[in-house]
Amino acid sequence: MSSEKITAEIRTEFGKGAARRIRREHKIPAVVYGHGNDPIHLTLPGHETMMAIKHGGANALLEIDVDGTSHLALTKQVQVDPVRRVLEHVDFVAVKRGEKVTVDVPVHIVGEAASETLVVTENTTLQVEAEATHIPEQFEVSIEGAEAGTQFLAGQVELPSGTTLLTDPETLVVNVTAAQTAEAAEAELEQAEAEAGIEKDEPEAAEGEAAEGGDSE
Known part of the structure; x- marks a missing residue:
């Protein structure tokens, strides 16, 4: 830099x-x-x-x-x-020039994961030690073609020469999971509502429908 x-x-x-x-x-x-x-x-x-x-x-x-x-x-x-x-x-x-400093460097995601996946960035920065005049502007993590279940850890991120990772190498940076279907999302919502004691109203009778046992013309 x-x-x-x-x-x-x-x-x-x-x-x-x-x-x-x-x-x-x-x-x-x-x-x-x-x-x-x-x-x-x-x-x-x-x-x-x-x-x-x-x-x-x-x-x-x-x-x-x-x-x-x-x-x-x-x-x-x-x-x-x-x-x-x-x-x-x-x-x-x-x-000072040549001095080592501790900084948080942003993580930038590049590429496209496999279809029907959800990409979640768990940590947006990594803490590293680098020379003051050679601080990386960002770290790139390529998720190109990553399948559901793929995880990218801090220790797997490529660092430039002279830069030392201070973040725990086992820290999860990017998590690629299976995208949730509409049916699964609706089921999850219904379960959450049931656990919270929320009851849905029954559909109202169609307008104009004669009540059972009502008078006829």
């Missing part, structure tokens, strides 16, 4: 009011932690930072320039406005 270069400014104003003013200027408040140093409070350019994090994924690596000094920083937490979907704040951890 290559690092994206961003030029930042030292942030001297704090609090919600200051953060709102920064965002109105289309910038993003951020903090860099790590290596026993005091946190560095920064203001980042909004669009450039958003694109860098989008390109780098969950573990985006940024080379942040502050007054001529370069800081290599790994994205740890991103706060996003739930409505406008814009970045509100970013936490980074300072890293």
